[in-house]
Amino acid sequence: MSQHKASADSGRATIRDVAERAGVSVASVSRVLSGNYPVSDELRSRVMKVVREMDYVTNAHARSLAGGGTPTVAILINNITGAAFAHIAQGVENAASVRGWLSMVCTTSDDPERELALVNLMRQQGVAAVILLGGAYDVEDYQLRMARFARSLDAAGSRLVLVGRPPLDGDVPATAVDYDNESGAYAMASHLLSAGHRKILTLPGHSDFTTAQGRLAGTRRAFAAHGVPFDPEMVNHHGGYSPEYGYQAVQEGLRRKLGFTAVLAGTDVVAAGAMQAVREAGLTVPGDVSIVGYDDIPLASQLFPQLTTVHVPYEEMGRVAVRAVADQRERGGRRTAREGDHVVLGTHVVVRQSVQPPARRA
Structure with a gap:
């Protein structure tokens, strides 16, 4: 089996795939992407056009996705001061550190556009997983774009994990860790x-x-x-x-x-x-x-x-999210949402002192 065929089957474009489509050598593509060598404007334009078309992820991070470096999980959080979100992030960090992984935290400031932009940026950085915390906006355009990013992350060997929100519609390669x-x-x-x-x-x-x-x-x-x-x-x-x-x-x-x-x-x-x-x-x-x-x-x-x-169980949700990513990496393959990537944890009422039968109307 040729190297080109193997990369196509894996779903992730390689530098050889980019070189073949652009009609140049692998060395030429490497020079364009590294930016350390002088190249013509025509060559740079041709290579970068193919990079965009093939959604090629270029980085040293790709080595970590292939098992040659320290995996990193990106936690996208609305507000870092929110106690519920902080507990999920703590669970992610605990589970990641046990495995020797790194964690990074990015804030979205309750801005759907910023959230989508950060997902795309993390894809380009080659993180092992992007973990989104908290509820989502039920807007069609948002759902469609997030599904696109999920597929793009999957093609780059990464994973989109939704924590505290329902799974995306359709057969989208993302993991959802939700609660009832x-x-x-x-x-x-x-x-x-x-x-x-x-x-x-x-x-x-x-x-x-x-x-x-x-x-x-x-x-x-x-x-x-x-x-x-x-x-x-x-x-x-x-x-x-x-x-x-x-x-x-x-x-x-x-x-x-x-x-x-x-x-x-x-x-x-x-x-x-x-x-x-x-x-x-x-x-x-x-x-x-x-x-x-x-x-x-x-x-x-x-x-x-x-x-x-x-x-x-916010902390447990964070730990489950990392375990789901680790399980996928250990299996060495991609899975779809239809293969069980939706985990729902239970909730329960905690009775304290703030309720009693109504004595009179307020």
Whole structure:
């Protein structure tokens, strides 16, 4: 079997493939790519055109992908100060360091365009895996472009790993390490409903965010299971996962006299903001308003009263993500999403002191 045929079968273009298509020698391609030798503009233009067409990844990093160097995993995180994301990153780092791998962290600042650009940059750097943390924007263009990057990473011998978000649609070579988001919200809403609450102010997050969509779906399903009508007016989508979102949503709900007796916050941080607004209104938690969160970050047990919330195994998700990449590399081949690259971890309610049956309407 020729070297050209072998590289085609592997799905990753080699420097020989580039040279053959450009009609030049391997040495000429190497000179153009290294930038250390003078070459003509015509030669550089011809070679670089083929490099782009074949999506050729040139680097010393390719040696690490082939097992000749230290593998690196890139962690793409929305906000490095977010406790939930930090716990996932810690799990990734722990699992990577055990294997002697390196980790790097890049922040996206809640910007889908920056996230997509970083994925492309990491592909060019030849990392062993790009690990995206947190929910995704349910926008068609974003999904299509991310699927393209997943295939490009796969062709370069790397792997896209989605942590805390659903898998991409279709047969896309990416690994998804998710948690049972919807069931966690279902269990939490059921906890409030079982305590007697019927008017529940729900703060799932932005409506186009997959995390918020799952949490709202679980909440609606709990209302249906308990035979309680779900009032869309009790849902506030106008904010990200910040204390300000919880604070402002509760203030608005009180101003509109929605009469809620409980707040189902999209995260523990949102719940903290909701608690502040309730207290500033002269009300108590849980005497007047019960409040619950989601995530079970350390903040949940530091609030007063301690917050009832949904536990998500964030560190374990990070460790599972690295194990999935390691397993793939040890197998020495590429796998598709249809071959089991979707892992879902369980969630559960942690009952603390922030919920009691409604005594009166807030």
